[in-house]
Amino acid sequence: MNRLHPRVRVVWAAxxxxxxxxxTAITVAVDRLAVDLPVWAPPAVLVxxxxxxxxxxxxxxxxxRYEVRDDALYLERGVFTxxxxxxxxxxxQHVDSSRGPVERLLGLASAVVYTAGSRGADVRxxxxxxxxxxxxxxxxxxxxxRAEGEDAV
Amino acid sequence: xxxxxxxxxxxxxxxxxxxxxxxxxxFSGASAAFGPAGxxxxxxxxxxxxxxxxxxEVTYYRRFAYALDEETLDIxxxxxxxxxxxxxxxxxxxxxxxxxxVQRALGIAVVDFETAGGSETEASLRFVAFEEAKRLxxxxxxxxxxxxxxxxxxxxxxTELFALAPRELALVxxxxxxxxxxxxxxxxxxxxxxxxxxxxxxxxxxxxxAAGVVALVLGAxxxxxxxxxVVAVLNYYDFRLARVGDELQYERGxxxxxxxxxxxxxVQTLTVTDNPLKRAFGYAALRIETAGYAPGSGPGEGGSExxxxxxTRDRVFDLANHIEAFGSPAFERPPRRVRSRYAIRYLLAIxxxxxxxxxxxxxxxxxxxxxxxxALALLAPVAAHLKWKHRGYWLGEDHLVTRNGVxxxxxxxxxxxxxxxxxxxxxxxxRRWGVATVTADTAGSLSLTGHDxxxxxxxxxxxERLRTTLETRLRTALATRRGWVDGADDADxxxxxxxxxxxxxxxxx
Numbered sequence: 001m002n003r004l005h006p007r008v009r010v011v012w013a014a015x016x017x018x019x020x021x022x023x024t025a026i027t028v029a030v031d032r033l034a035v036d037l038p039v040w041a042p043p044a045v046l047v048x049x050x051x052x053x054x055x056x057x058x059x060x061x062x063x064x065r066y067e068v069r070d071d072a073l074y075l076e077r078g079v080f081t082x083x084x085x086x087x088x089x090x091x092x093q094h095v096d097s098s099r100g101p102v103e104r105l106l107g108l109a110s111a112v113v114y115t116a117g118s119r120g121a122d123v124r125x126x127x128x129x130x131x132x133x134x135x136x137x138x139x140x141x142x143x144x145x146r147a148e149g150e151d152a153v
Numbered sequence: 154x155x156x157x158x159x160x161x162x163x164x165x166x167x168x169x170x171x172x173x174x175x176x177x178x179x180f181s182g183a184s185a186a187f188g189p190a191g192x193x194x195x196x197x198x199x200x201x202x203x204x205x206x207x208x209x210e211v212t213y214y215r216r217f218a219y220a221l222d223e224e225t226l227d228i229x230x231x232x233x234x235x236x237x238x239x240x241x242x243x244x245x246x247x248x249x250x251x252x253x254x255v256q257r258a259l260g261i262a263v264v265d266f267e268t269a270g271g272s273e274t275e276a277s278l279r280f281v282a283f284e285e286a287k288r289l290x291x292x293x294x295x296x297x298x299x300x301x302x303x304x305x306x307x308x309x310x311x312t313e314l315f316a317l318a319p320r321e322l323a324l325v326x327x328x329x330x331x332x333x334x335x336x337x338x339x340x341x342x343x344x345x346x347x348x349x350x351x352x353x354x355x356x357x358x359x360x361x362x363a364a365g366v367v368a369l370v371l372g373a374x375x376x377x378x379x380x381x382x383v384v385a386v387l388n389y390y391d392f393r394l395a396r397v398g399d400e401l402q403y404e405r406g407x408x409x410x411x412x413x414x415x416x417x418x419x420v421q422t423l424t425v426t427d428n429p430l431k432r433a434f435g436y437a438a439l440r441i442e443t444a445g446y447a448p449g450s451g452p453g454e455g456g457s458e459x460x461x462x463x464x465t466r467d468r469v470f471d472l473a474n475h476i477e478a479f480g481s482p483a484f485e486r487p488p489r490r491v492r493s494r495y496a497i498r499y500l501l502a503i504x505x506x507x508x509x510x511x512x513x514x515x516x517x518x519x520x521x522x523x524x525x526x527x528a529l530a531l532l533a534p535v536a537a538h539l540k541w542k543h544r545g546y547w548l549g550e551d552h553l554v555t556r557n558g559v560x561x562x563x564x565x566x567x568x569x570x571x572x573x574x575x576x577x578x579x580x581x582x583x584r585r586w587g588v589a590t591v592t593a594d595t596a597g598s599l600s601l602t603g604h605d606x607x608x609x610x611x612x613x614x615x616x617e618r619l620r621t622t623l624e625t626r627l628r629t630a631l632a633t634r635r636g637w638v639d640g641a642d643d644a645d646x647x648x649x650x651x652x653x654x655x656x657x658x659x660x661x662x
Contacts, residue, residue, distance in 0.1 A: 078578070080580065081581070082578065083576060083577065084577040084620065085576050085577075086574060086575040086576075086620060086623075086624050091573045115574055117573030117574050123574075
């Protein structure tokens, strides 16, 4: 079982920080424009949201696992709701590697796997090194071609 | 090939109706604005508009060409922006023909081609002669089977699988409610309530108003029922489903006639639904889902799907078994302990409701019987038991069959080779009870609403086993199927005996 790159925690924490900043700004705006909130409200929002976000990031990292098996991609994730997904290679429609702004800043990348299904139609594996994401994409592509069936639906 | 020449006048009239309607408004507006000179001006404008429309439709007709060859359906179309399309026949999921009363009188029809991509109809021929439409439908079926185009005439044998009995049609009508019409009526009438109430004598006002409201509600229900019955009868009149070669063909409708084909090898899942009433009387409904579209979300009015609206349970299961031979499922229920889980869940919901009512009671300071819902707590164990009783899954030879829901029970049949991904989810609460939900995701679009085939609340160890089993069975079933697809010549015979028995567990080199 592979784990994600440890730095992915920083990515998630940064995302939590962005969310916390936005929510704090909203609290401040509400305080100024509408209702008078206690003085401690904005910092409290900041601390709570940031704390929960960082905690979630750490927990998420501990849970996340993935594995390229003989004929399927296996993923395990989810802090509160534990989700285990099996994506058989025969079902792969296409594979992307993508890098968001925060990911680029921290030198990480994700791979996104698409199937024709309706619910698990796209599965994202975050926290890969750019080379690792490209490798994974290539590897999955080869495996998908090898397992190519007549029709993917 | 060209469209039917009759499509030009039909389309002109179809579109022209709206032009004339606008014209009537313009006319009255213009004569008001410009006095006597406005009339002729408006007439001239309308004439110009109609002329433009005719020119457009004639050009559309002249530009529109389609051709069916061995591999693809080619369509060239477009007046302003031109479009050439090639649709690989292998990718066509459904071919639907529909005709309304006027089209039937003219002998023309709309042909819609569905593919798996996107939610919209891939291509639509508006309009071709009905015989041509049937020819296209048959030809596409034949070409997909890889038969020779030349040996026309005899064609594959047609077996009628299902025909809706008049009794069943009557039942469908009697059990259908269409809330749209009364909703509209209420919306229109609600404005007149103050006006009506002001007309009533002051003393008797309240009583009369109450009676009026009751009458209105009763009327709405009646109208909904009547509308539902009419719609159902119009939709399902003379519903029949037949098997032609390896395709299903259906026909239905009283005024607007639908006529469609579904390749059997594109069927994703089958869903048998019922409710307590239907269960008590031994009835059920069946929906056949392809990746093209799902029943209900289908194109056109009310969806041109092949769904059996109501039939006796035996007939439904016979039909379902004919389409996907899954046998008679022996469902495995979740562990008994989940009943306590459901009971606790219901009790919590009741508790929240009581709490809310109590809060409301405090706020308005009136003696509302806020403790009323607490009586429901007595029902919680019963409801929990029922919920548990109607849950289950079954691993068949070639199919996963799942069952969920009490008030609206769904039995979903998923062939192993249709499974896209296998998802195992465990919420915090499920982990406490040591259970898990295993979902088999398919490409069917009905699943978008969250009604995937899922074995809910199975034991954690069972979930583990189920997941690996589904994965291996998908692989074996696909390997068998691929073997079948490679020998495309004898595709027909093998469709019936498409069992997963051949367990050659190798992938292509």
